[in-house]
Amino acid sequence: MKEEFNLQNLVRSNVRKLQGYASARDEFKANKTGMTFLDANENPFENGLNRYPDPQQRELKSALAKLKNVKPTQILLGNGSDEVLDLLFRAFCEPKEDNVITLPPSYGMYRVLAEINAIENREVFLDKDFEPHLRAILEQQDNNTKLLFICSPNNPTGNSFDARSLKNLLENFNGLVVIDEAYIDFSTYESWVNFLDIYPNLVVVQTMSKAYGMAGIRLGIAYASVEIITVLNKIKPPYNINEVTQQHALKRVLDINNVMDEVETMLKQREQLIPELSSIGYIEKVYSSDANFVLVKVDNALQRYQELIQKGIVVRNRTQDPLCDNTLRFSIGTPEENQKLLQVLKEMDL
Numbered sequence: 001m002k003e004e005f006n007l008q009n010l011v012r013s014n015v016r017k018l019q020g021y022a023s024a025r026d027e028f029k030a031n032k033t034g035m036t037f038l039d040a041n042e043n044p045f046e047n048g049l050n051r052y053p054d055p056q057q058r059e060l061k062s063a064l065a066k067l068k069n070v071k072p073t074q075i076l077l078g079n080g081s082d083e084v085l086d087l088l089f090r091a092f093c094e095p096k097e098d099n100v101i102t103l104p105p106s107y108g109m110y111r112v113l114a115e116i117n118a119i120e121n122r123e124v125f126l127d128k129d130f131e132p133h134l135r136a137i138l139e140q141q142d143n144n145t146k147l148l149f150i151c152s153p154n155n156p157t158g159n160s161f162d163a164r165s166l167k168n169l170l171e172n173f174n175g176l177v178v179i180d181e182a183y184i185d186f187s188t189y190e191s192w193v194n195f196l197d198i199y200p201n202l203v204v205v206q207t208m209s210k211a212y213g214m215a216g217i218r219l220g221i222a223y224a225s226v227e228i229i230t231v232l233n234k235i236k237p238p239y240n241i242n243e244v245t246q247q248h249a250l251k252r253v254l255d256i257n258n259v260m261d262e263v264e265t266m267l268k269q270r271e272q273l274i275p276e277l278s279s280i281g282y283i284e285k286v287y288s289s290d291a292n293f294v295l296v297k298v299d300n301a302l303q304r305y306q307e308l309i310q311k312g313i314v315v316r317n318r319t320q321d322p323l324c325d326n327t328l329r330f331s332i333g334t335p336e337e338n339q340k341l342l343q344v345l346k347e348m349d350l
């Protein structure tokens with residue numbers, strides 16, 4: 001049974017002691033208060049971008065907080081969710097001492113970030129239905145296990161994990177459970193953001209790179225308890241979200257209806273694509289998808305991948321992932337792009 005949860009026991013010792021950097025604009029947001037700003041050694045001549053951005057991203061967080069029904073103090077923003085994931089390692093894992101658990105096949109950056117941060121990565125493969133292996137996961141944890149990375153809907157398999165299993169892990173895992181919801185807006189499952197009040201060890205990571213169509217601005221988001229977010233805020237680079245990103249992201253959040261319309265179109269496209277893919281002879285299996293991509297098993301993934309490149313279509317070859325032998329991953333494109341993909345795949349079937 002899980003011991004009483006105490007976040008401070010999980011925080012890396014030097015971070016616990018750290019006095020974070022106090023940036024010039026922590027108190028006053030540039031250009032908003034009518035003050036004269038002579039505090040940050042900027043070029044004073046206005047061009048729209050000569051001032052540092054708000055280090056606390058107040059406007060954007062307040063819009064996100066409203067959308068997700070959380071407090072702004074429960075939000076950390078990162079330069080893409082890759083930065084958010086990296087901050088989790090740096091805040092909670094002691095290099096060369098601690099370990100994390102990941103569940104391959106999954107998003108490749110968990111492993112890479114563990115290696116960069118000199119943290120042992122304990123891999124517990126998903127089962128043959130691509131579901132987490134609860135007992136094996138819990139058996140892997142010891143006193144140095146700080147983080148468990150769960151990607152749901154999972155990349156590259158496309159499925160969401162059973163909610164009861166994840167509840168079980170949240171209740172029995174001693175460290176932080178990071179649920180990466182990069183693809184949640186395409187999913188029929190409820191977001192774990194709605195459960196933050198119940199689980200003090202839950203961190204939900206989302207991104208504007210997928211459904212929101214904003215991969216170019218790099219905005220990743222962590223939702224968690226105020227206590228967890230306070231630790232992450234202490235170590236984030238002061239101005240990690242640039243002004244252009246803050247402005248574009250805010251506009252897009254306020255334009256949520258258009259985002260949802262685009263998601264609707266992508267989902268319809270996915271549902272049309274799946275039966276067509278299944279009818280192609282060398283496609284042995286089309287995995288069900290709760291995301292904006294589809295994983296398929298083919299006769300020879302490398303050969304099919306190269307044939308597609310020759311026809312001008314770039315997809316992802318996932319063959320190297322465990323349990324993903326001879327698989328390709330297709331992102332859902334525009335209706336025209338999906339038609340082109342199908343046409344080329346069918347030509348290759350002749």
Ligand code: PMP
Pocket residue numbers: 079080081082083107151155180182183206207208209215218219220
């Ligand atoms: N998590 C998952 C599951 C992903 O698939 C990706 C990108 N492919 C990311 C996180 C990183 O997204 P970003 O850094 O663009 O927010």
